[in-house]
Amino acid sequence: MHVGTGRTALFNWLYAKHTGGTFIVRIDDTDDERNAAEFEADILAGLRWLGLDWDEGVGVGGPHGTYRQSDRYERYRQVALELVEREAAYFCFCTPAELAKRREEAAAAGQPPGYDGRCRTIPISEAIARRGSGEASAVRFKMPRPGVTEFDDLVKGKIRIDHEHVDDFVLLRSDGRPTYHLASTTDDVDYEISHVARGEDLLPSTPRHIQLTMALGAKEATYAHLPLILGTDGKRLSKRHGATGVTEYIEAGYLPQAMVNYLSLLGWSPAGDVTIVSLAESIRLFDLESVSTNPAVFDQSKLDWMNGEYIRSLSAVEFVEAARPFVTASMGRELGTDEWERFGRIAPLVQERTKFLTEVGPQVRFLFADELEIDPASWAKVQGDAVEAVLETAVTALGSVDTWDHDHIERSLRTMLEQLGLNARKGLQPLRVAVTGSTVSPPLFESMAILGRDVVLSRLERARQMLISA
RNA sequence: GGCCCCGUCGUCCAGUGGCCUAGGACGCCGGCCUUUCAAGCCGGAAACGCGGGUUCGAAUCCCGUCGGGGCUGCCA
Numbered sequence: 001m002h003v004g005t006g007r008t009a010l011f012n013w014l015y016a017k018h019t020g021g022t023f024i025v026r027i028d029d030t031d032d033e034r035n036a037a038e039f040e041a042d043i044l045a046g047l048r049w050l051g052l053d054w055d056e057g058v059g060v061g062g063p064h065g066t067y068r069q070s071d072r073y074e075r076y077r078q079v080a081l082e083l084v085e086r087e088a089a090y091f092c093f094c095t096p097a098e099l100a101k102r103r104e105e106a107a108a109a110g111q112p113p114g115y116d117g118r119c120r121t122i123p124i125s126e127a128i129a130r131r132g133s134g135e136a137s138a139v140r141f142k143m144p145r146p147g148v149t150e151f152d153d154l155v156k157g158k159i160r161i162d163h164e165h166v167d168d169f170v171l172l173r174s175d176g177r178p179t180y181h182l183a184s185t186t187d188d189v190d191y192e193i194s195h196v197a198r199g200e201d202l203l204p205s206t207p208r209h210i211q212l213t214m215a216l217g218a219k220e221a222t223y224a225h226l227p228l229i230l231g232t233d234g235k236r237l238s239k240r241h242g243a244t245g246v247t248e249y250i251e252a253g254y255l256p257q258a259m260v261n262y263l264s265l266l267g268w269s270p271a272g273d274v275t276i277v278s279l280a281e282s283i284r285l286f287d288l289e290s291v292s293t294n295p296a297v298f299d300q301s302k303l304d305w306m307n308g309e310y311i312r313s314l315s316a317v318e319f320v321e322a323a324r325p326f327v328t329a330s331m332g333r334e335l336g337t338d339e340w341e342r343f344g345r346i347a348p349l350v351q352e353r354t355k356f357l358t359e360v361g362p363q364v365r366f367l368f369a370d371e372l373e374i375d376p377a378s379w380a381k382v383q384g385d386a387v388e389a390v391l392e393t394a395v396t397a398l399g400s401v402d403t404w405d406h407d408h409i410e411r412s413l414r415t416m417l418e419q420l421g422l423n424a425r426k427g428l429q430p431l432r433v434a435v436t437g438s439t440v441s442p443p444l445f446e447s448m449a450i451l452g453r454d455v456v457l458s459r460l461e462r463a464r465q466m467l468i469s470a
Numbered sequence: 471g472g473c474c475c476c477g478u479c480g481u482c483c484a485g486u487g488g489c490c491u492a493g494g495a496c497g498c499c500g501g502c503c504u505u506u507c508a509a510g511c512c513g514g515a516a517a518c519g520c521g522g523g524u525u526c527g528a529a530u531c532c533c534g535u536c537g538g539g540g541c542u543g544c545c546a
Binding site: 107174295298302312440 | 471472473474475476477480481482483484493494495496497504505506507508509538539540541542543544545546
């Protein structure tokens with residue numbers, strides 16, 4: 001699910017929750033270029049991850065069948081034919097090749113490229129005869145002309161479009177499949193949709209949908225066209241801007257709460273100067289009419305920051321649960337009970353310094369590694385005159401600590417620093433690298449405490465050997 | 471090209487005629503704190519696209535202009 005789709009879904013959901021309405025999820029799968037099953041699974045996975053539950057629709061059911069357009073082709077066909085019967089639509093015998101050619105010619109001549117309506121005047125009896133003889137035809141909607149569609153968009157305000165600029169669009173393809181316009185408008189009518197909130201890219205199609213709805217004898221929905229989400233270059237957000245799929249963010253270690261909060265701020269803001277907003281608060285304050293009219297650039301650095309905020313706001317237990325699959329993936333194996341216990345002890349320290357759940361594994365792997373890998377760059381960074389003395393003294397000092405816990409370890413190492421006349425930075429970094437394998441790690445004393453004396457001493461000893469053999 | 475939408479710091483928002491010497495957040499820069507990295511704290515640079523009106527007064531209203539985006543398919 002594209003993040004833009006996610007944002008649209010979120011706004012629909014917030015509006016439904018705010019107004020006590022019904023949030024319906026229906027699958028628009030009239031395009032058979034795409035793999036419908038995959039497309040649907042991806043959408044539903046995105047919605048579930050974001051926590052946007054639906055009252056009616058795919059999976060949960062409701063009074064209108066499967067909520068999948070691909071299951072309703074017969075209904076759309078009937079609607080199209082009925083429209084032809086009532087002379088609100090007509091059969092068009094122009095072939096796609098002809099249309100393409102005319103479009104090209106029109107473009108070359110500087111003329112508007114839309115369909116010229118040449119089949120509109122074919123007498124119905126003739127059209128039926130041609131169809132009877134096997135000639136392929138599509139069904140086009142007869143856009144009322146002259147005419148104008150005016151509507152009050154909840155976010156854009158008054159919109160007025162002259163039908164002069166709206167051509168007779170296809171309702172039913174020559175192979176009998178409906179177009180998006182037919183299918184979704186029919187669904188909106190059949191499902192008694194009161195509000196349609198969608199991307200601004202569909203604004204120019206709205207006169208079509210409204211006219212179609214009227215031709216169907218129904219009352220049009222209230223529309224709200226949401227501003228588009230742009231990439232950092234100001235163009236519509238697409239694959240080349242990086243991760244644009246909601247589900248990609250799951251694996252990248254983002255929390256759905258952060259994504260939802262971030263998305264909610266793309267085109268909308270709660271009252272006041274708040275940035276971190278709970279979902280409950282968003283529901284309470286949300287309103288389509290206060291959605292901004294201008295497009296928003298998707299700025300990942302703000303999402304990243306927000307993710308860190310949400311990670312830090314997790315309870316200790318929640319954090320462990322959220323991090324668990326990432327730790328397992330990072331280690332490449334399932335951890336044992338005692339290992340999880342150790343993880344639970346270090347977790348609060350790690351939680352404070354992580355922005356993405358994917359960072360957790362690398363930060364704690366030193367706790368579970370039999371043979372610690374020492375990062376070469378880190379090792380190089382701590383080399384100096386004092387290293388050998390530090391390592392040696394530390395082994396002695398730590399060897400005689402009577403209770404192996406954070407406080408005793410700290411006291412012992414501070415004493416060591418004094419003896420050697422070193423500041424903490426100089427004296428502790430070599431130990432950090434020796435024990436955790438990197439210059440970047442959770443706090444050293446606690447790490448040592450959790451690791452246990454034996455492992456710490458053997459790692460320090462090993463580092464000493466490395467010095468000697470070097 | 472035509473039609474439509476939009477134009478406040480780099481980015482997301484606040485601002486709906488005087489409270490604006492334009493506010494918050496992210497990012498950026500500097501400092502503090504500090505056992506690393508983060509986090510945290512303090513400070514800083516940074517915007518009303520432009521030109522005309524209207525008005526005692528305009529970021530806020532009107533017009534124009536420039537700029538950006540969308541649509542212009544038997545895609546959605």
